[in-house]
Amino acid sequence: MIKRRRKYIFILCILFAITLVLAFCNLSIGEKNYSLDQVIKTILGLSDEGSYIIAKLRLPRTITAILCGIAFGVAGNIFQTLLNNPLASPDIIGVSSGSTAAAVYCILFLNLNRNIVSIISVFAGILVAILIYRISYVGSFSTSRLVLVGIGFQAFFTAIVNWMVMKAAEYDVPTAMRWMTGNLNGIVTDSLPLLFIVVVVCLLSIIALRHGMQSLALGDQVAIILGVRINLVRTTLIICSVLLIAFATSISGPIASIAFLSGPIAAKVCGRNQSNIISSGLIGAILVLGGDFIGQNLLNTRYPVGVITGILGAPYLIYLLISQNKKGNI
Protein backbone atom coordinates (compact mmCIF):
# COMPACT_ATOMS: atom_id res chain seq x y z
CA MET A 1 0.00 0.00 0.00
CA ILE A 2 2.83 2.36 0.84
CA LYS A 3 4.33 1.54 -2.55
CA ARG A 4 1.06 2.42 -4.22
CA ARG A 5 1.02 5.79 -2.43
CA ARG A 6 4.53 6.50 -3.71
CA LYS A 7 3.54 5.52 -7.22
CA TYR A 8 0.56 7.87 -7.03
CA ILE A 9 2.79 10.76 -5.96
CA PHE A 10 5.19 9.92 -8.77
CA ILE A 11 2.33 10.02 -11.31
CA LEU A 12 1.17 13.33 -9.84
CA CYS A 13 4.65 14.76 -10.44
CA ILE A 14 4.55 13.60 -14.05
CA LEU A 15 1.09 15.12 -14.57
CA PHE A 16 2.34 18.35 -13.03
CA ALA A 17 5.32 18.35 -15.37
CA ILE A 18 3.06 17.80 -18.39
CA THR A 19 0.88 20.70 -17.24
CA LEU A 20 3.94 22.96 -16.99
CA VAL A 21 5.23 21.94 -20.43
CA LEU A 22 1.84 22.57 -22.02
CA ALA A 23 1.58 25.89 -20.23
CA PHE A 24 4.94 26.94 -21.67
CA CYS A 25 3.88 25.76 -25.12
CA ASN A 26 0.77 27.90 -24.88
CA LEU A 27 2.85 30.88 -23.76
CA SER A 28 5.55 30.62 -26.37
CA ILE A 29 3.84 29.29 -29.47
CA GLY A 30 1.26 31.24 -31.43
CA GLU A 31 1.13 33.71 -34.26
CA LYS A 32 4.49 34.93 -33.05
CA ASN A 33 6.83 32.44 -31.37
CA TYR A 34 9.01 33.18 -28.40
CA SER A 35 11.81 31.15 -26.89
CA LEU A 36 11.50 29.61 -23.43
CA ASP A 37 14.10 32.05 -22.23
CA GLN A 38 12.08 35.04 -23.41
CA VAL A 39 8.90 33.68 -21.87
CA ILE A 40 10.49 33.24 -18.45
CA LYS A 41 12.13 36.63 -18.55
CA THR A 42 8.89 38.32 -19.52
CA ILE A 43 6.91 36.60 -16.79
CA LEU A 44 9.49 37.57 -14.22
CA GLY A 45 9.40 41.13 -15.55
CA LEU A 46 13.06 41.12 -16.57
CA SER A 47 12.41 41.78 -20.22
CA ASP A 48 9.94 43.91 -22.13
CA GLU A 49 10.25 42.08 -25.38
CA GLY A 50 6.88 40.70 -26.38
CA SER A 51 5.51 41.67 -23.03
CA TYR A 52 2.15 42.64 -24.44
CA ILE A 53 1.48 39.36 -26.19
CA ILE A 54 2.89 37.17 -23.44
CA ALA A 55 1.93 39.02 -20.28
CA LYS A 56 -1.35 40.57 -21.37
CA LEU A 57 -2.74 37.98 -23.76
CA ARG A 58 -1.20 34.59 -23.33
CA LEU A 59 -0.47 34.54 -19.60
CA PRO A 60 -4.04 35.29 -18.43
CA ARG A 61 -5.30 32.84 -20.99
CA THR A 62 -2.95 30.11 -19.78
CA ILE A 63 -3.67 30.70 -16.11
CA THR A 64 -7.39 30.67 -16.81
CA ALA A 65 -7.00 27.43 -18.73
CA ILE A 66 -5.21 25.83 -15.78
CA LEU A 67 -7.63 27.11 -13.12
CA CYS A 68 -10.75 26.27 -15.11
CA GLY A 69 -9.31 22.87 -15.99
CA ILE A 70 -8.67 22.12 -12.33
CA ALA A 71 -12.11 23.38 -11.34
CA PHE A 72 -13.96 21.33 -13.94
CA GLY A 73 -11.82 18.25 -13.40
CA VAL A 74 -12.11 18.19 -9.62
CA ALA A 75 -15.82 19.04 -9.52
CA GLY A 76 -16.66 16.42 -12.13
CA ASN A 77 -14.71 13.79 -10.24
CA ILE A 78 -16.50 14.63 -6.96
CA PHE A 79 -19.92 14.30 -8.58
CA GLN A 80 -18.97 11.02 -10.21
CA THR A 81 -17.51 9.61 -6.99
CA LEU A 82 -20.33 10.71 -4.70
CA LEU A 83 -23.01 9.46 -7.04
CA ASN A 84 -20.97 6.40 -7.96
CA ASN A 85 -21.76 6.86 -11.62
CA PRO A 86 -19.46 8.13 -14.39
CA LEU A 87 -22.46 9.72 -16.13
CA ALA A 88 -23.27 11.89 -13.13
CA SER A 89 -20.91 14.67 -14.15
CA PRO A 90 -22.19 18.25 -13.81
CA ASP A 91 -21.84 18.92 -17.53
CA ILE A 92 -24.00 15.90 -18.36
CA ILE A 93 -26.68 16.42 -15.72
CA GLY A 94 -27.43 20.05 -16.43
CA VAL A 95 -25.65 21.94 -13.66
CA SER A 96 -23.25 23.61 -16.08
CA SER A 97 -25.92 24.29 -18.65
CA GLY A 98 -28.07 25.87 -15.93
CA SER A 99 -25.26 28.32 -15.22
CA THR A 100 -24.87 28.91 -18.93
CA ALA A 101 -28.54 29.63 -19.50
CA ALA A 102 -28.61 32.16 -16.67
CA ALA A 103 -25.46 33.85 -17.98
CA VAL A 104 -26.69 34.05 -21.54
CA TYR A 105 -29.96 35.57 -20.35
CA CYS A 106 -28.11 38.18 -18.31
CA ILE A 107 -25.81 39.10 -21.19
CA LEU A 108 -28.36 39.18 -23.98
CA PHE A 109 -31.41 40.59 -22.27
CA LEU A 110 -30.25 42.41 -19.15
CA ASN A 111 -26.90 43.70 -20.44
CA LEU A 112 -25.28 43.17 -17.05
CA ASN A 113 -21.56 43.45 -16.57
CA ARG A 114 -19.32 40.49 -16.38
CA ASN A 115 -18.84 40.18 -12.62
CA ILE A 116 -22.56 40.29 -11.91
CA VAL A 117 -23.12 37.73 -14.64
CA SER A 118 -20.58 35.47 -12.93
CA ILE A 119 -22.28 35.71 -9.58
CA ILE A 120 -25.72 35.11 -11.03
CA SER A 121 -24.53 32.09 -12.96
CA VAL A 122 -23.00 30.68 -9.77
CA PHE A 123 -26.35 30.93 -8.01
CA ALA A 124 -28.12 29.48 -11.03
CA GLY A 125 -25.77 26.50 -10.92
CA ILE A 126 -26.47 25.88 -7.25
CA LEU A 127 -30.20 26.33 -7.78
CA VAL A 128 -30.26 23.86 -10.67
CA ALA A 129 -28.28 21.33 -8.62
CA ILE A 130 -30.84 21.56 -5.80
CA LEU A 131 -33.71 21.40 -8.27
CA ILE A 132 -32.39 18.28 -10.00
CA TYR A 133 -31.85 16.66 -6.62
CA ARG A 134 -35.36 17.50 -5.39
CA ILE A 135 -37.08 16.31 -8.54
CA SER A 136 -35.18 13.04 -8.67
CA TYR A 137 -35.85 12.39 -4.97
CA VAL A 138 -39.08 10.42 -5.05
CA GLY A 139 -39.38 8.72 -1.68
CA SER A 140 -35.81 7.56 -1.95
CA PHE A 141 -32.68 8.66 -3.71
CA SER A 142 -31.55 6.97 -6.90
CA THR A 143 -28.53 7.93 -8.94
CA SER A 144 -29.89 6.70 -12.24
CA ARG A 145 -33.04 8.75 -11.72
CA LEU A 146 -30.86 11.76 -10.98
CA VAL A 147 -28.85 11.19 -14.16
CA LEU A 148 -31.98 10.88 -16.28
CA VAL A 149 -33.61 13.97 -14.74
CA GLY A 150 -30.28 15.79 -15.21
CA ILE A 151 -30.00 14.85 -18.88
CA GLY A 152 -33.54 16.17 -19.31
CA PHE A 153 -32.56 19.46 -17.69
CA GLN A 154 -29.48 19.60 -19.86
CA ALA A 155 -31.55 19.33 -23.04
CA PHE A 156 -34.04 21.87 -21.70
CA PHE A 157 -31.37 24.47 -20.90
CA THR A 158 -29.57 23.92 -24.18
CA ALA A 159 -32.84 24.56 -26.00
CA ILE A 160 -33.44 27.74 -23.98
CA VAL A 161 -29.93 29.00 -24.73
CA ASN A 162 -30.42 28.38 -28.44
CA TRP A 163 -33.74 30.15 -28.38
CA MET A 164 -32.27 33.16 -26.58
CA VAL A 165 -29.43 33.42 -29.07
CA MET A 166 -31.90 33.35 -31.96
CA LYS A 167 -33.90 36.15 -30.38
CA ALA A 168 -30.95 38.28 -29.40
CA ALA A 169 -29.50 41.35 -31.01
CA GLU A 170 -26.82 40.32 -33.47
CA TYR A 171 -23.92 42.19 -31.93
CA ASP A 172 -24.44 40.43 -28.59
CA VAL A 173 -24.28 36.99 -30.07
CA PRO A 174 -20.47 36.62 -30.11
CA THR A 175 -20.38 37.24 -26.35
CA ALA A 176 -23.14 34.76 -25.81
CA MET A 177 -21.42 32.21 -28.03
CA ARG A 178 -18.60 31.99 -25.51
CA TRP A 179 -21.15 30.68 -23.06
CA MET A 180 -22.25 27.97 -25.38
CA THR A 181 -18.96 26.47 -26.46
CA GLY A 182 -16.41 27.31 -23.84
CA ASN A 183 -13.80 29.74 -25.01
CA LEU A 184 -10.64 31.29 -23.69
CA ASN A 185 -10.57 34.30 -26.03
CA GLY A 186 -10.59 37.74 -24.50
CA ILE A 187 -9.90 36.66 -20.93
CA VAL A 188 -9.21 39.70 -18.80
CA THR A 189 -6.82 39.65 -15.88
CA ASP A 190 -9.19 41.19 -13.36
CA SER A 191 -11.47 38.15 -13.26
CA LEU A 192 -8.57 35.89 -12.30
CA PRO A 193 -8.00 36.66 -8.59
CA LEU A 194 -11.55 35.69 -7.63
CA LEU A 195 -11.37 32.48 -9.65
CA PHE A 196 -8.02 31.69 -8.04
CA ILE A 197 -9.38 32.18 -4.53
CA VAL A 198 -12.47 30.09 -5.23
CA VAL A 199 -10.39 27.26 -6.71
CA VAL A 200 -7.93 27.23 -3.80
CA VAL A 201 -10.56 27.41 -1.05
CA CYS A 202 -12.82 24.77 -2.59
CA LEU A 203 -9.89 22.50 -3.40
CA LEU A 204 -8.58 22.66 0.16
CA SER A 205 -12.03 21.95 1.63
CA ILE A 206 -12.46 19.01 -0.71
CA ILE A 207 -9.05 17.61 0.15
CA ALA A 208 -9.83 17.98 3.86
CA LEU A 209 -12.98 15.89 3.38
CA ARG A 210 -11.44 13.25 1.14
CA HIS A 211 -11.52 10.44 3.70
CA GLY A 212 -15.20 11.07 4.33
CA MET A 213 -15.78 11.06 0.58
CA GLN A 214 -14.03 7.72 0.21
CA SER A 215 -16.25 6.27 2.92
CA LEU A 216 -19.35 7.62 1.23
CA ALA A 217 -18.34 5.71 -1.88
CA LEU A 218 -18.98 2.51 0.11
CA GLY A 219 -22.63 3.45 0.55
CA ASP A 220 -24.43 5.56 3.13
CA GLN A 221 -24.87 2.73 5.63
CA VAL A 222 -21.18 1.90 5.80
CA ALA A 223 -20.31 5.59 5.96
CA ILE A 224 -22.57 6.08 8.98
CA ILE A 225 -21.10 3.00 10.64
CA LEU A 226 -17.61 4.38 10.08
CA GLY A 227 -18.65 7.55 11.86
CA VAL A 228 -18.92 9.88 8.86
CA ARG A 229 -21.38 12.74 9.26
CA ILE A 230 -22.76 11.95 5.86
CA ASN A 231 -25.07 14.90 5.31
CA LEU A 232 -22.44 17.42 6.35
CA VAL A 233 -19.72 15.84 4.20
CA ARG A 234 -21.93 15.33 1.18
CA THR A 235 -23.47 18.79 1.28
CA THR A 236 -20.10 20.51 1.69
CA LEU A 237 -18.59 18.52 -1.17
CA ILE A 238 -21.50 19.23 -3.50
CA ILE A 239 -21.50 22.95 -2.67
CA CYS A 240 -17.73 23.17 -3.29
CA SER A 241 -18.10 21.34 -6.61
CA VAL A 242 -20.98 23.52 -7.77
CA LEU A 243 -19.01 26.64 -6.80
CA LEU A 244 -16.02 25.39 -8.80
CA ILE A 245 -18.14 24.56 -11.83
CA ALA A 246 -20.17 27.74 -11.74
CA PHE A 247 -17.21 30.08 -11.25
CA ALA A 248 -15.17 28.40 -13.93
CA THR A 249 -18.18 28.42 -16.26
CA SER A 250 -18.72 32.11 -15.61
CA ILE A 251 -15.24 32.85 -16.91
CA SER A 252 -14.51 30.40 -19.68
CA GLY A 253 -18.01 29.20 -20.48
CA PRO A 254 -18.82 25.52 -20.21
CA ILE A 255 -15.72 23.91 -21.71
CA ALA A 256 -17.21 20.71 -22.99
CA SER A 257 -16.39 17.32 -21.47
CA ILE A 258 -13.62 18.38 -19.05
CA ALA A 259 -15.67 17.62 -15.94
CA PHE A 260 -16.92 14.46 -17.55
CA LEU A 261 -13.57 13.10 -18.77
CA SER A 262 -11.05 14.09 -16.09
CA GLY A 263 -12.18 11.71 -13.35
CA PRO A 264 -12.25 8.57 -15.51
CA ILE A 265 -8.90 9.44 -17.14
CA ALA A 266 -7.36 10.05 -13.71
CA ALA A 267 -8.73 6.70 -12.56
CA LYS A 268 -7.21 5.00 -15.63
CA VAL A 269 -3.84 6.63 -15.09
CA CYS A 270 -3.60 6.39 -11.28
CA GLY A 271 -5.92 3.53 -10.41
CA ARG A 272 -8.93 3.88 -8.16
CA ASN A 273 -7.29 3.33 -4.81
CA GLN A 274 -7.13 6.96 -3.74
CA SER A 275 -9.54 9.82 -4.02
CA ASN A 276 -7.89 11.14 -7.24
CA ILE A 277 -8.79 14.72 -6.37
CA ILE A 278 -5.50 16.31 -7.38
CA SER A 279 -4.92 13.96 -10.29
CA SER A 280 -8.30 14.72 -11.85
CA GLY A 281 -7.64 18.43 -11.39
CA LEU A 282 -4.31 18.14 -13.20
CA ILE A 283 -5.87 16.04 -15.96
CA GLY A 284 -8.52 18.74 -16.33
CA ALA A 285 -5.82 21.40 -16.67
CA ILE A 286 -3.94 19.27 -19.21
CA LEU A 287 -7.10 18.73 -21.28
CA VAL A 288 -7.95 22.43 -21.37
CA LEU A 289 -4.38 23.51 -22.13
CA GLY A 290 -4.02 20.79 -24.75
CA GLY A 291 -7.41 21.49 -26.29
CA ASP A 292 -6.68 25.19 -26.49
CA PHE A 293 -3.25 24.57 -27.99
CA ILE A 294 -4.73 22.33 -30.68
CA GLY A 295 -7.59 24.74 -31.33
CA GLN A 296 -5.27 27.72 -31.65
CA ASN A 297 -2.29 26.34 -33.49
CA LEU A 298 -2.69 22.97 -35.11
CA LEU A 299 -5.80 23.40 -37.26
CA ASN A 300 -6.27 25.64 -40.25
CA THR A 301 -9.04 27.63 -38.57
CA ARG A 302 -8.94 28.77 -34.96
CA TYR A 303 -11.43 26.86 -32.92
CA PRO A 304 -12.54 27.62 -29.37
CA VAL A 305 -11.23 25.10 -26.85
CA GLY A 306 -14.72 23.75 -26.14
CA VAL A 307 -15.09 22.51 -29.70
CA ILE A 308 -11.90 20.44 -29.44
CA THR A 309 -12.68 18.97 -26.02
CA GLY A 310 -16.27 18.33 -27.06
CA ILE A 311 -14.98 16.17 -29.90
CA LEU A 312 -12.93 14.23 -27.34
CA GLY A 313 -15.88 13.72 -25.02
CA ALA A 314 -18.60 12.62 -27.41
CA PRO A 315 -17.27 9.13 -28.23
CA TYR A 316 -16.65 8.43 -24.54
CA LEU A 317 -20.21 9.47 -23.65
CA ILE A 318 -21.60 7.11 -26.26
CA TYR A 319 -19.34 4.31 -25.03
CA LEU A 320 -20.48 4.91 -21.43
CA LEU A 321 -24.16 4.98 -22.31
CA ILE A 322 -23.81 1.68 -24.13
CA SER A 323 -21.78 -0.04 -21.40
CA GLN A 324 -24.01 1.28 -18.59
CA ASN A 325 -27.04 0.11 -20.49
CA LYS A 326 -25.52 -3.37 -20.77
CA LYS A 327 -24.90 -3.44 -17.04
CA GLY A 328 -28.49 -2.34 -16.47
CA ASN A 329 -27.53 0.80 -14.59
CA ILE A 330 -29.81 3.03 -16.63
Add this chain to the structure above:
Amino acid sequence: MEHNTLKANNIKVGYGNGNILNDVSIHIPENKISVILGSNGSGKSTLLKTFCRLLIPNSGSVTLNDTSLLCIKTKDIAKTIGLLPQSLIAPEGIKVAELVSRGRYPHRKFMSPLTCEDYEAIDEAMAAMKITELADRTVDELSGGQRQRVFIALALAQQTDILFLDEPTTYLDIAYQIEILDLLKELNRTKKTTIVMVLHDINLSSKYADYIFAMKNGKLLAEGTPNEIITTDSVKQIYGIDSVVIEDPMSLSPFVIPISAHDNLQRS
Protein backbone atom coordinates in the same frame (compact mmCIF):
# COMPACT_ATOMS: atom_id res chain seq x y z
CA MET B 1 -10.65 -6.13 28.62
CA GLU B 2 -13.17 -3.36 28.31
CA HIS B 3 -16.84 -4.07 28.74
CA ASN B 4 -19.22 -2.15 26.61
CA THR B 5 -22.84 -2.56 27.54
CA LEU B 6 -25.25 -2.13 24.67
CA LYS B 7 -28.95 -2.08 25.45
CA ALA B 8 -32.21 -1.38 23.72
CA ASN B 9 -34.78 0.02 26.11
CA ASN B 10 -38.43 -0.33 25.07
CA ILE B 11 -37.68 0.72 21.52
CA LYS B 12 -40.36 1.30 18.93
CA VAL B 13 -38.92 1.60 15.45
CA GLY B 14 -40.54 1.97 12.08
CA TYR B 15 -40.57 3.77 8.77
CA GLY B 16 -43.31 6.39 8.52
CA ASN B 17 -46.22 5.73 10.86
CA GLY B 18 -46.31 1.99 11.47
CA ASN B 19 -43.85 0.48 13.90
CA ILE B 20 -41.90 -2.56 12.79
CA LEU B 21 -40.44 -3.08 16.24
CA ASN B 22 -42.84 -2.83 19.13
CA ASP B 23 -41.52 -2.28 22.60
CA VAL B 24 -38.37 -4.35 22.35
CA SER B 25 -35.88 -4.41 25.23
CA ILE B 26 -32.63 -6.27 24.75
CA HIS B 27 -29.35 -6.36 26.58
CA ILE B 28 -26.60 -7.62 24.26
CA PRO B 29 -24.52 -10.21 26.17
CA GLU B 30 -20.95 -8.95 26.40
CA ASN B 31 -18.11 -10.94 24.80
CA LYS B 32 -20.53 -13.56 23.48
CA ILE B 33 -21.86 -14.58 20.10
CA SER B 34 -25.55 -13.77 19.87
CA VAL B 35 -27.81 -14.68 17.00
CA ILE B 36 -31.11 -13.04 16.19
CA LEU B 37 -33.59 -15.53 14.73
CA GLY B 38 -36.97 -14.91 13.22
CA SER B 39 -39.04 -15.40 10.09
CA ASN B 40 -38.94 -12.93 7.21
CA GLY B 41 -40.42 -9.60 8.23
CA SER B 42 -40.11 -10.28 11.95
CA GLY B 43 -37.95 -7.18 12.42
CA LYS B 44 -34.50 -8.79 12.76
CA SER B 45 -32.71 -6.47 10.37
CA THR B 46 -34.59 -3.47 11.73
CA LEU B 47 -33.35 -4.36 15.19
CA LEU B 48 -29.78 -4.65 13.94
CA LYS B 49 -29.98 -1.31 12.14
CA THR B 50 -31.35 0.38 15.24
CA PHE B 51 -28.49 -0.91 17.34
CA CYS B 52 -26.10 0.52 14.73
CA ARG B 53 -27.86 3.93 14.65
CA LEU B 54 -28.88 3.49 11.01
CA LEU B 55 -32.45 3.85 12.25
CA ILE B 56 -33.54 6.08 15.11
CA PRO B 57 -36.26 4.74 17.44
CA ASN B 58 -39.59 6.58 17.48
CA SER B 59 -39.64 5.99 21.19
CA GLY B 60 -37.36 4.30 23.69
CA SER B 61 -33.60 4.43 23.32
CA VAL B 62 -30.49 2.47 22.46
CA THR B 63 -27.80 3.04 25.06
CA LEU B 64 -24.08 2.34 25.04
CA ASN B 65 -22.76 2.18 28.61
CA ASP B 66 -26.02 3.79 29.71
CA THR B 67 -25.65 6.83 27.43
CA SER B 68 -28.08 7.21 24.55
CA LEU B 69 -26.46 6.73 21.13
CA LEU B 70 -27.97 10.07 20.13
CA CYS B 71 -25.78 11.79 22.73
CA ILE B 72 -22.48 10.22 21.66
CA LYS B 73 -20.34 11.60 18.85
CA THR B 74 -20.83 9.40 15.80
CA LYS B 75 -17.07 8.95 15.39
CA ASP B 76 -16.81 7.68 18.97
CA ILE B 77 -19.62 5.20 18.43
CA ALA B 78 -17.75 4.06 15.33
CA LYS B 79 -14.83 3.06 17.53
CA THR B 80 -17.06 0.70 19.52
CA ILE B 81 -19.80 -0.56 17.19
CA GLY B 82 -19.16 -2.05 13.76
CA LEU B 83 -21.53 -3.56 11.20
CA LEU B 84 -21.32 -5.76 8.17
CA PRO B 85 -24.45 -4.72 6.25
CA GLN B 86 -26.38 -7.05 4.01
CA SER B 87 -25.23 -5.41 0.83
CA LEU B 88 -21.98 -3.58 0.39
CA ILE B 89 -20.71 -1.55 -2.53
CA ALA B 90 -17.07 -1.93 -3.41
CA PRO B 91 -15.89 0.89 -5.68
CA GLU B 92 -14.87 -0.48 -9.07
CA GLY B 93 -11.22 -1.41 -9.40
CA ILE B 94 -10.30 -0.97 -5.74
CA LYS B 95 -7.61 -3.22 -4.26
CA VAL B 96 -8.36 -5.43 -1.25
CA ALA B 97 -5.90 -3.74 1.13
CA GLU B 98 -7.23 -0.30 0.19
CA LEU B 99 -10.81 -1.33 0.82
CA VAL B 100 -9.89 -2.79 4.21
CA SER B 101 -8.00 0.41 5.05
CA ARG B 102 -11.23 2.39 4.73
CA GLY B 103 -12.29 0.78 8.00
CA ARG B 104 -9.73 2.96 9.77
CA TYR B 105 -11.79 6.10 9.19
CA PRO B 106 -12.95 6.62 12.82
CA HIS B 107 -9.37 6.28 14.11
CA ARG B 108 -7.78 8.67 11.65
CA LYS B 109 -6.94 12.22 12.61
CA PHE B 110 -8.12 15.07 10.43
CA MET B 111 -6.08 15.24 7.19
CA SER B 112 -3.35 12.87 8.36
CA PRO B 113 -2.18 9.85 6.34
CA LEU B 114 -2.40 6.28 7.66
CA THR B 115 -0.21 5.70 10.73
CA CYS B 116 1.79 2.63 11.72
CA GLU B 117 -1.05 1.69 14.04
CA ASP B 118 -3.45 1.86 11.10
CA TYR B 119 -1.25 -0.40 8.98
CA GLU B 120 -0.99 -2.88 11.85
CA ALA B 121 -4.75 -2.97 12.28
CA ILE B 122 -5.23 -3.48 8.54
CA ASP B 123 -2.70 -6.34 8.43
CA GLU B 124 -4.23 -7.93 11.50
CA ALA B 125 -7.75 -7.73 10.06
CA MET B 126 -6.61 -9.30 6.80
CA ALA B 127 -4.71 -12.02 8.66
CA ALA B 128 -7.76 -12.81 10.81
CA MET B 129 -9.87 -13.27 7.69
CA LYS B 130 -7.03 -15.14 5.94
CA ILE B 131 -6.90 -12.76 3.00
CA THR B 132 -3.36 -11.45 3.42
CA GLU B 133 -2.29 -12.97 0.12
CA LEU B 134 -5.20 -11.28 -1.66
CA ALA B 135 -4.06 -7.80 -0.54
CA ASP B 136 -3.03 -6.64 -4.02
CA ARG B 137 -5.91 -8.18 -5.95
CA THR B 138 -8.86 -6.06 -7.03
CA VAL B 139 -12.09 -6.79 -5.19
CA ASP B 140 -14.02 -7.28 -8.46
CA GLU B 141 -12.09 -10.42 -9.36
CA LEU B 142 -12.73 -12.26 -6.09
CA SER B 143 -15.21 -15.07 -5.46
CA GLY B 144 -18.27 -14.55 -3.26
CA GLY B 145 -16.68 -16.11 -0.19
CA GLN B 146 -13.46 -14.13 -0.61
CA ARG B 147 -15.38 -10.88 -1.03
CA GLN B 148 -17.38 -11.54 2.10
CA ARG B 149 -14.15 -12.10 4.01
CA VAL B 150 -12.78 -8.82 2.64
CA PHE B 151 -15.90 -7.00 3.81
CA ILE B 152 -15.64 -8.55 7.26
CA ALA B 153 -11.97 -7.54 7.36
CA LEU B 154 -13.10 -3.98 6.57
CA ALA B 155 -15.32 -4.15 9.66
CA LEU B 156 -12.50 -5.72 11.70
CA ALA B 157 -10.04 -2.98 10.75
CA GLN B 158 -12.42 -0.64 12.51
CA GLN B 159 -11.37 -2.47 15.71
CA THR B 160 -14.70 -2.28 17.43
CA ASP B 161 -15.55 -4.11 20.60
CA ILE B 162 -19.00 -4.97 19.28
CA LEU B 163 -19.55 -6.31 15.77
CA PHE B 164 -22.94 -6.73 14.11
CA LEU B 165 -23.36 -8.84 10.99
CA ASP B 166 -26.50 -8.85 8.89
CA GLU B 167 -26.79 -12.27 7.28
CA PRO B 168 -23.06 -12.77 6.71
CA THR B 169 -23.56 -16.18 5.09
CA THR B 170 -26.32 -15.42 2.60
CA TYR B 171 -25.50 -16.37 -1.00
CA LEU B 172 -22.54 -18.46 0.16
CA ASP B 173 -22.30 -22.22 -0.21
CA ILE B 174 -22.03 -24.40 2.88
CA ALA B 175 -18.23 -24.56 2.82
CA TYR B 176 -17.94 -20.75 2.88
CA GLN B 177 -20.68 -20.52 5.51
CA ILE B 178 -18.75 -22.76 7.89
CA GLU B 179 -15.49 -21.00 7.06
CA ILE B 180 -16.90 -17.53 7.84
CA LEU B 181 -18.64 -18.64 11.01
CA ASP B 182 -15.51 -20.44 12.22
CA LEU B 183 -13.46 -17.28 11.64
CA LEU B 184 -16.01 -15.25 13.58
CA LYS B 185 -16.00 -17.74 16.43
CA GLU B 186 -12.22 -17.59 16.54
CA LEU B 187 -12.39 -13.82 16.65
CA ASN B 188 -14.82 -13.99 19.54
CA ARG B 189 -12.68 -16.48 21.45
CA THR B 190 -9.33 -14.75 20.91
CA LYS B 191 -10.29 -11.08 21.06
CA LYS B 192 -13.46 -11.36 23.14
CA THR B 193 -15.31 -9.36 20.49
CA THR B 194 -19.03 -9.23 21.12
CA ILE B 195 -20.67 -10.57 17.99
CA VAL B 196 -24.32 -10.17 17.10
CA MET B 197 -25.64 -11.55 13.85
CA VAL B 198 -28.79 -12.23 11.95
CA LEU B 199 -28.77 -15.74 10.51
CA HIS B 200 -31.41 -17.56 8.53
CA ASP B 201 -30.14 -21.05 9.18
CA ILE B 202 -31.47 -22.19 12.55
CA ASN B 203 -29.04 -25.11 12.79
CA LEU B 204 -25.97 -22.99 12.13
CA SER B 205 -27.32 -20.52 14.69
CA SER B 206 -27.68 -23.28 17.22
CA LYS B 207 -24.17 -24.54 16.48
CA TYR B 208 -22.37 -21.20 16.77
CA ALA B 209 -24.45 -19.03 19.09
CA ASP B 210 -23.86 -18.64 22.81
CA TYR B 211 -27.15 -16.82 23.07
CA ILE B 212 -30.22 -16.53 20.90
CA PHE B 213 -32.88 -13.86 20.50
CA ALA B 214 -36.06 -15.05 18.79
CA MET B 215 -38.15 -12.36 17.11
CA LYS B 216 -41.72 -12.55 15.92
CA ASN B 217 -43.93 -9.77 14.51
CA GLY B 218 -41.67 -7.03 15.81
CA LYS B 219 -41.52 -8.39 19.34
CA LEU B 220 -38.97 -10.35 21.25
CA LEU B 221 -40.48 -13.81 21.59
CA ALA B 222 -37.82 -15.50 23.68
CA GLU B 223 -34.15 -15.28 24.57
CA GLY B 224 -31.66 -17.70 26.07
CA THR B 225 -29.03 -20.28 25.20
CA PRO B 226 -29.63 -22.50 22.16
CA ASN B 227 -30.58 -25.37 24.47
CA GLU B 228 -33.26 -23.27 26.09
CA ILE B 229 -34.60 -21.68 22.93
CA ILE B 230 -34.46 -24.28 20.21
CA THR B 231 -37.25 -26.71 20.96
CA THR B 232 -40.08 -28.18 18.93
CA ASP B 233 -42.48 -25.70 20.52
CA SER B 234 -40.43 -22.60 19.88
CA VAL B 235 -39.68 -23.58 16.28
CA LYS B 236 -43.42 -23.89 15.79
CA GLN B 237 -43.87 -20.47 17.35
CA ILE B 238 -41.10 -18.70 15.46
CA TYR B 239 -41.50 -20.19 12.01
CA GLY B 240 -44.88 -21.92 12.22
CA ILE B 241 -43.54 -25.32 11.19
CA ASP B 242 -43.56 -28.74 12.82
CA SER B 243 -40.20 -30.25 13.52
CA VAL B 244 -38.20 -32.82 15.40
CA VAL B 245 -35.31 -31.53 17.48
CA ILE B 246 -32.36 -33.87 17.99
CA GLU B 247 -28.86 -33.36 19.33
CA ASP B 248 -26.10 -32.41 16.90
CA PRO B 249 -23.58 -35.20 17.60
CA MET B 250 -20.61 -32.92 16.96
CA SER B 251 -21.45 -29.72 18.86
CA LEU B 252 -24.06 -31.27 21.17
CA SER B 253 -26.33 -28.33 20.34
CA PRO B 254 -29.97 -28.76 19.31
CA PHE B 255 -30.54 -29.71 15.67
CA VAL B 256 -33.84 -29.02 13.97
CA ILE B 257 -35.29 -31.39 11.39
CA PRO B 258 -38.34 -29.82 9.80
CA ILE B 259 -41.27 -32.11 9.06
CA SER B 260 -42.60 -31.94 5.53
CA ALA B 261 -46.13 -32.86 4.50
CA HIS B 262 -44.58 -35.46 2.17
CA ASP B 263 -42.35 -37.15 4.72
CA ASN B 264 -44.73 -39.98 5.58
CA LEU B 265 -45.82 -40.50 2.00
CA GLN B 266 -42.28 -41.19 0.90
CA ARG B 267 -41.74 -43.74 3.66
CA SER B 268 -44.79 -45.82 2.84
